Amino acid sequence: MAHKSNRSNKRRSDVVKGGLSFPLLLITVTLILIGVVMVFSSTYATTVLSGYEGYKNAIQHTVVAVVCILMIVLGNRLFDYRWLNRKPIVLGAVGVCIVLLCLVFLFDARNDAHRWIEIGGITIQPSEIAKFVAVIYMAYYASHNRYWYSNIKTWICYFVPSVFFAVLIVLEPNLSTTLICIIAPAIIMAFISGLQLYWAAGIGVLAAGAGAYMMLFTDWRAGRLQAWLNPWIDPQGSSYQIVQSLYALGDGSLFGVGLGNSKQKISYLPMKDTDYIFAIIGEEFGFVGAVAVILLYAAFVIFAVKIALNAPDAFGCFLASGITAIVALQAIVNIAVVTNTIPSTGVTLPFISRGTSSLLCFSAGATILLNISRYSRRKKNAAEPQEEQRDGESRIRAVK
DSSP states (O other): OHHHHHHHHHHHHTEEEOOOOHHHHHHHHHHHHHHHHHHHHHHHHHHHHHTHHHHHHHHHHHHHHHHHHHHHHHHHHHOOGGGGSSHHHHHHHHHHHHHHHHHGGGSOOBTTBOOOEEETTEEEOHHHHHHHHHHHHHHHHHHHOTTGGGSHHHHHHHHHHHHHHHHHHHTTTOHHHIIIIIIHHHHHHHHHTTOOHHHHHHHHHHHHHHHHHHHHTSHHHHHHHHHHHOGGGSTTTTTHHHHHHHHHHHHHTTTOSOTTOOSTTTTTSTTTTTTTHHHHHHHHHHHHHHHHHHHHHHHHHHHHHHHHHTOSSHHHHHHHHHHHHHHHHHHHHHHHHHTTSSOOOOOOOTTTSSOHHHHHHHHHHHHHHHHHHHTOEEEOOTTSOOOOOOTTOOOOOOOO
C-alpha cells in the first residue's frame, strides 16, 4: 500500500499547471487584426461609391474587434470555464437558443432566408450562438454520463438539442451551418467521448446522405451543384460568385496586387467582406498571403488540440475539442468554397469575416480555450523543482 501511495504521489508531483497558451492568444489576436484590415480594404470601394455606408461597416467591425480582443485578453483571467459545467446554465442556454431560433421567422427575410433578428439597429444571428451552445451541452452531458453511448435513452438525450437546433436552422434555410457547425461537431465530440468509430461513421453517412438529398432535390441548391461542377455554365447567373472569386485569386498570382488594390471588390465580387473575404486576401496578398492565413488556422488547431489533450477534466477536454472542431471545419469549408473545391455555401471565415455575431461567438470560444489552458497540466521539466500537489487533485487524460 505504501508503495502504491508513493507512486501516486510521484505522479502528482510530476505535473504542474500549464499556464495560459500565449501562442493561441497571439494567433487569435492576429487573425482578428487581419480581419479588421481586410474588412476595411474590401469595403473601401463601397465607401467611395456610396459614402458613409461603407465606413459604417468597417467602423462597426473595428469596434466589435476591439471588444473581442479585450474579451479574449481579459476574459480568460476573469472567466472560469467550469461555470459552464452546471445543469441550470447549460439547459438555460439551450432554451434561450431555441427561442432565438424560432424568433428569426418573425422578422423579414434577407436573400430569401430568415437567419437574423434585428432590434434597434442591432442584428443577431442565432445560428452562430447555437453551434457553440450545442458544444457546451454535449460536453456537459458526455462528462456527466461517461458511457452515454451504451443506452438508447442517453443517446437521445445527447443528440436531441443538436438535432432540434439543426431542424430549426435548416428551415431558415441554412443547410451549410446545420451540417458543418451542428451535426459534424456533434459526431466528432461523440467519437472523442467514447462512441465507437463505426457508429460515428454511420451517423456521418446518414447526415451526408440527408444533405445530399436536400441539395439534389431543391432547385436552387441543385443549381449551386451544377455551378460547382462547371463554373462557366452560367457565369452571369448561378456561378457568378465563384467565377468572380476565381478571378480574384488568379489576379493575386504569387505575391498579390497589394493591400487596397483589389479590382474584384469594386462591384464585382458579392459578399467580399463576409463569405468571400478570403478571395480578397488572395488577390491583394497573393498565394503567399493566402497560405500564411491557412497556416495561422492550422497553428490555431494544433495549439487548441494540445489544450484539449491537457485539459484537467473530461468537461474541459470535450469542450475544447468541440470548439476546435467548429473553428477547423468552418475555416476549411469557407476556403474550400472560395477556391471552388466544394459547392458554394454561406459560412464566414472565423475571426476574419465581417459579422458581429460570428466574431463575438468565435472570440468567446477562443476565450474559453485560453481559460482551459490556464488549468491544464503538463509534465515538469527536469530542471524544475519538485513540489507536492494538493491531495485529491487528479487529471482525466484525453478519452481513448
